[in-house]
Amino acid sequence: MRYLNPAIREQFNQQVWEIVRRVPAGCVITYGQVASLAGVPPGVGVEEYRAWGARWVGSAMAACPEDVPWQRVVNSQGKISLREPGGGETQRQRLEAEGVVFDSNDRIDLKRFGCQAGDLR
DNA sequence: GTTGTGACATCGC
DNA sequence: CGCGATGCCACAA
Numbered sequence: 001m002r003y004l005n006p007a008i009r010e011q012f013n014q015q016v017w018e019i020v021r022r023v024p025a026g027c028v029i030t031y032g033q034v035a036s037l038a039g040v041p042p043g044v045g046v047e048e049y050r051a052w053g054a055r056w057v058g059s060a061m062a063a064c065p066e067d068v069p070w071q072r073v074v075n076s077q078g079k080i081s082l083r084e085p086g087g088g089e090t091q092r093q094r095l096e097a098e099g100v101v102f103d104s105n106d107r108i109d110l111k112r113f114g115c116q117a118g119d120l121r
Numbered sequence: 122g123t124t125g126t127g128a129c130a131t132c133g134c
Numbered sequence: 135c136g137c138g139a140t141g142c143c144a145c146a147a
Contacts, residue, residue: 009144031129051130052143058128059144070128077136081128105136 013060023072026099027115031057078108
């Protein structure tokens with residue numbers, strides 16, 4: 001198959017948003033974690049999912065609803081990934097209000113604030 | 122139908 | 135530990 005079925009993609013997006021909503025306040029999660037929790041969509045190889053799951057999550061985030069705290073989803077570097085640099089300052093303070101601490105490099109310590117799979121449920 | 126770009130992850134230096 | 139380069143899929147123009 002050349003590319004994933006649109007229906008599966010849609011369902012996958014919903015699943016991603018659902019997981020992000022389960023992320024508790026003061027806790028952040030990486031794209032890889034979200035992809036891992038979302039599970040491998042049908043008809044997709046695990047090795048391919050490992051490489052593209054994160055990107056699919058990012059694509060899903062592109063159209064995330066208002067009630068989805070997309071800001072709690074960060075990349076492996078522990079940094080907020082936004083299209084507009086500096087546009088996330090307001091949301092960053094929002095995370096700080098939840099207890100998330102940023103270092104001098106605008107980075108989050110995933111060892112402390114990184115959410116575990118078992119913490120979601 | 123083709124081309125360019127992207128809210129990433131991983132490996133190498 | 136930090137920065138640069140690479141791979142691959144989906145979407146918009």
